[in-house]
Amino acid sequence: MDIALLLTSTVTLAGGIPLTLLLTFASLLAGLVISVPLAFMRASSRRWLSLPVLAYTYVLRGTPLLVQLFIIYYGLGQIGFIRSSVLWVALREPFWCCLIAFSLNGAAYTTEIFRGGIQSVAPGMIEAAQAVGMSPLQIKRRIIFPIAFRSVLPSYANEVISLVKATSLASTVTLLEITGLSRKLVSETFAPYEIFIAAGLLYLGLTFLLTGAFHMLEAQLNGAPRAKSKPGRVALSQVAHEQ
Template sequence: MNIAIALEALLTLPRGLALTLALTFASLAAGFVISVPLAFLRASPNPWAFAPVLAYTYAFRGTPLLVQLFLIYYGIGQLPFVRQSFLWAVMREPFWCAFIAFTLNSAAHTTEVLRGGIQTVPLGQIEAAKALGLSRLHVMRLIVFPLAIRIALPAYVNEVIGMLKASSLASTITLLEITGIARQLVSETFAPYEVFIVAGSLYLLLTLIINRIFLILEAHWERSSKPTNATGSSRERRPKPFLTTRPS
């Protein structure tokens, strides 16, 4: 192993870190916003509501993300009406094509994750909220959605980590994120072993950081959900035993 090339890669590859993080978390944020209403439709017992969402999630979860990326970047941009419309200003940019592909894919996966959380919310809490006079919208916003997020959080962590690793596919459409710069460096040094070990280490470090953040968030929600006593402590206070006196 050439240490000099590995050190060069260690200094060069972080240049693509900003693009990797921007593409990953922008896609996750947009996908999450799209997935929230879709998740409620997907959890609906009405077939007219959940059937179109099921078809969308099935298509995007059942086909490779790389194929979706190529269809958007190489396919849609070749349509004449796209080239002659305002959409061409977006579709000709590799970043926006990757963003659209990643967002649609992430929204499909997140929809199913949230749907599982929504259907796991105890029915008794929903009935209690309705008994208090809350409207259907308020029940979904104040009761169902917060509980569904807490339930679905461990599964959503996998989606975040998966999207981080999937962002490496953006290098196939000329974007110079971490993997794109690594491929460029390999073409210059002819040392794929050293370069991709450093690239993999960067992804591993990012994965560990993301996992740690979600563990802290999950622990915070768990502490906040515990009942507190009058002193503000979440620990239950044991009752003191009655004092007894021995007969003289």
């Protein structure tokens, strides 16, 4: 193995980190905005609310992300009214196609993760919130979602890390993130071994940093004082009084 080529390739491929992170965090933010309301709908006992969300998550989780990306990037451009609409301004750009595909796919997984957390919230906490006069929206925002997020944080961290690695698929639609730069460099040097090892090391480094960040966040949240079942009404009364 050529160590010098490995080191120079690592430096070169590091130029793709900003695009990789941009795709990751933009998709993460968009997916979070989509998934939170969908998770409450999915957890609802009303079937007319939960079944459409179940269909969405089933389809998006049951088909490969690469296929979804190709449908958006290649397939939608074949539809005449889309090409003549304002949507084509975004859909003709590979970045926006990747962002849409990653966001929708990530939202499907995140919806199911949050749904599990929402359904695990103890009924007593909800009853205590209702007893102090909180509205349904206040209960969801101040009680249910914070508790659910804390309980599913490890699973959500795994989804974020998976999304970082999934951004490598952006190279299939010409984006030069880490994997895209790797493929370009291999075509120039004919040295795939060293170059793809360098790419793997960069993804490993990003995963290590994100894992550490989530561990610190989890430790901080777990270190926060939690209201016990009996004093729960008192704690909730104080929150409602302050609001």
